[in-house]
Amino acid sequence: MYHKPYVILGIVAFLILLAMPYWVTAGNIKYEDIHKELAQPKGVNCIKGVKWMSSYHMELLNEWREAAVRDGIRKYPTDNGVFNVSLTECWKCHDYENYCKKCHEFMEVRPVCWDCHYNPSMEMPTVNYLNK
Amino acid sequence: MSGVLYIFYVLPYIAIAIFIAGVIYRIVNWANSAVPLKIPTTAGQQPCFRFIRRTWIDKIDSPSNKFWAFVRMIFEVFLFRSLFRNTKYYVEKAGKNADTRWLWVFAILFHYSLLVIVIRHLRFFTNPTPKFVSLIEYLDGLVGVAIVPPLLMTGVLALVGLAFLWGRRIFLAKERCISLPSDHLILFFMAVILVSGLLLRYVVKADLSYVKMFALSIITFHPPSPEVLANLHWLFLIHFTFVCITIAYLPFSKVMHFAGVWFSPTRNMPNDNRMRRHVNPWDPNPEVPILARVGITVDGHVFKCKKLDWDTYYEMYKDQLDEIAENNYVLKPEEL
Numbered sequence: 001m002y003h004k005p006y007v008i009l010g011i012v013a014f015l016i017l018l019a020m021p022y023w024v025t026a027g028n029i030k031y032e033d034i035h036k037e038l039a040q041p042k043g044v045n046c047i048k049g050v051k052w053m054s055s056y057h058m059e060l061l062n063e064w065r066e067a068a069v070r071d072g073i074r075k076y077p078t079d080n081g082v083f084n085v086s087l088t089e090c091w092k093c094h095d096y097e098n099y100c101k102k103c104h105e106f107m108e109v110r111p112v113c114w115d116c117h118y119n120p121s122m123e124m125p126t127v128n129y130l131n132k
Numbered sequence: 133m134s135g136v137l138y139i140f141y142v143l144p145y146i147a148i149a150i151f152i153a154g155v156i157y158r159i160v161n162w163a164n165s166a167v168p169l170k171i172p173t174t175a176g177q178q179p180c181f182r183f184i185r186r187t188w189i190d191k192i193d194s195p196s197n198k199f200w201a202f203v204r205m206i207f208e209v210f211l212f213r214s215l216f217r218n219t220k221y222y223v224e225k226a227g228k229n230a231d232t233r234w235l236w237v238f239a240i241l242f243h244y245s246l247l248v249i250v251i252r253h254l255r256f257f258t259n260p261t262p263k264f265v266s267l268i269e270y271l272d273g274l275v276g277v278a279i280v281p282p283l284l285m286t287g288v289l290a291l292v293g294l295a296f297l298w299g300r301r302i303f304l305a306k307e308r309c310i311s312l313p314s315d316h317l318i319l320f321f322m323a324v325i326l327v328s329g330l331l332l333r334y335v336v337k338a339d340l341s342y343v344k345m346f347a348l349s350i351i352t353f354h355p356p357s358p359e360v361l362a363n364l365h366w367l368f369l370i371h372f373t374f375v376c377i378t379i380a381y382l383p384f385s386k387v388m389h390f391a392g393v394w395f396s397p398t399r400n401m402p403n404d405n406r407m408r409r410h411v412n413p414w415d416p417n418p419e420v421p422i423l424a425r426v427g428i429t430v431d432g433h434v435f436k437c438k439k440l441d442w443d444t445y446y447e448m449y450k451d452q453l454d455e456i457a458e459n460n461y462v463l464k465p466e467e468l
Contacts (some may be wrong), residue, residue: 002164014391017407021156025262031349055339
């Protein structure tokens with residue numbers, strides 16, 4: 001083999017690059033069954049089917065945002081009943097800290113909701129004029 | 133049914149094993165090939181009289197020692213400098229040169245987008261996720277300004293880059309002529325991976341919690357529960373399978389240019405022809421100057437003939453020529 005030290009250096013660099021997930025976390029990768037750690041929701045039925053909700057809940061919130069802000073629609077009928085178009089509707093069943101936030105942190109998803117809205121774990125209370 | 137799904141858990145290990153073994157095999161294979169001649173390509177002023185000006189760009193383009201050759205290599209690998217000089221590809225009718233540096237633009241877009249995409253995927257393979265991964269994703273999505281979920285720029289740019297790099301091979305006549313099926317195959321793999329990935333993010337959404345649990349199970353060697361495998365989205369499985377196939381295919385493909393670029397003799401040799409003697413590794417007695425030699429030596433035999441006649445040629449390549457003759461091919465010297 002010609003230029004052996006350089007070639008070995010190259011192969012080692014290649015292997016180190018390949019092992020990137022291990023060294024960026026300093027070997028600290030924890031396998032977690034997130035579904036066992038999430039708080040069980042209180043209600044029976046979610047707004048739509050559970051499977052649909054787990055993938056598309058953000059699309060629903062988008063739809064709600066436009067319906068509420070642009071058209072003033074505050075009621076959302078589905079097969080599972082009529083729901084208020086509000087985030088607090090979610091928190092009637094789901095615990096924010098132990099359900100929404102926990103899974104989002106696990107997934108490293110950072111929704112931009114809280115740039116404008118307040119959530120239960122913030123100091124200011126959510127203004128929920130629907131309960132008046 | 134659930135047992136069959138464990139194929140998807142085994143698949144990445146097989147693919148990575150083929151990838152690592154294949155890459156190391158090819159690197160060692162290249163490292164074993166001799167470079168008989170000193171052939172650096174240069175585009176700058178080499179060291180000369182002191183009054184001839186030599187800028188740092190000259191030093192990169194015409195490196196005179198190992199350090200500057202290394203700098204040139206780094207520029208080549210990270211900025212694709214030789215591709216940037218791709219200006220004389222088409223000679224038009226009037227003898228005018230066409231600028232084809234758009235190839236450099238789309239190549240660099242595509243490669244760096246892929247790099248960012250790979251780094252962004254670390255969010256599935258790490259728990260907890262390092263800060264820089266979320267920062268890159270945040271910046272990539274233009275700090276969340278456009279839509280929900282944020283439209284990640286690198287995904288779009290990689291698709292644009294791929295469209296041009298593939299379109300170039302399809303619509304330009306000369307490139308179409310020199311494109312091999314394998315060129316289209318790897319671009320096809322990349323297209324399937326990119327499109328399925330973009331669809332998964334923006335259109336057909338998967339339950340990501342199971343995807344991440346699956347990814348973590350691969351990286352921590354912790355077999356996933358049947359529940360996780362059963363809940364994996366079909367489009368994710370297509371995306372994932374194509375990624376595994378591509379990883380396993382890389383050592384056999386032209387994508388090996390990521391290692392091959394370091395071995396290109398025109399790039400990695402310092403331009404020091406007149407300072408240091410380059411010894412041909414195949415030369416059995418390099419001490420004797422070439423012009424002072426009587427003949428050429430092949431496999432220990434000295435052939436004392438400067439002008440090659442048929443008998444000498446036959447002597448030199450006896451084994452191969454006999455083998456050809458055995459297959460009923462007629463061998464005869466060229467008529468002059």
